Amino acid sequence: GHKPDATASLAFAPGKSLHVLPPSASMMEIAWALERKIPKVFWRGSSLADTHEGVGPTAFVGAIANVHDAIADSCRRVPRVQLAMRSENMPGGIPGLDAALSSLDIDGNCNADDLRALNLTLDVQGAGYEPAWFQHRGVIDVAGAGSHSDRYLRLASTSVVIILETKMRGWYSHKLKPWVHYVPATPDDLHERIAWVLDDANRDEQHRMIHEANSLVRSMTFDVEAARIGKAVSHMTCKPE
Secondary structure: OOOOOOOHHHOOOOOOOOOOOOOOOOHHHHHHHHHOOEEEEEEEEEOOOHHHOOOOHHHHOOOOOOHHHHOOOHHHHOHHHHHHHOOOOOOOOOOOEEEEEEEOOOOOOOOHHHHHHOOOOOOHHHOOHHHHHOOEEEEEEEOOOOHHHHHHHHHOOOOEEEEEOOOOOOOOHHHOOEOOOEEEEOOOOHHHHHHHHHOHHHHHHHHHHHHHHHHHHHHOOHHHHHHHHHHHHHHHHOOOO
């Protein structure tokens, strides 16, 4: 039977969505979609601490007696909180960055009092993918727990993906090439990376980057990845006769 393209189901209308285009989409169609985006870089996420990046947070429940005391001034030091504090609506924020926390982590790195002290509020309305995320010209991906599916969806979109690098390897990091599939960033150069995404002079490069990212995620179907993993397992466990 016919197998629909996995990413096509994410679009409002195949071939006409601003967010996900069909495999046959041309560079002109990518340019058309990007032109109609909100000229900002968007991020929403939890206050999960950097010590947990790349590991499911439930693995730490009971394993760490008091993580809040283990990190001095823990909430302020969480990279995701620092990202929200650099939103353009904050004092000294980065122009063009729309970043906010959408939930608190389960381990208590941040609580409501911490957020009030930092002049932060939760934006629970902006956490969904459509339309809040992909109406924007750029989106930020932070590697870590929960990012495996999120990163796939972001790379399948018609937004430029900025990956904020951490110590942990994220979803298929070995296949992702900086400045080919995504814009690499660190806290120190995030200001410059956001400016690059919002600069119209870089649009041709951004169109190519979106095309490469879309092509990569479409190539990673269940059948292809299952066969690759099966071959690797067989190589490790089966001895030639």
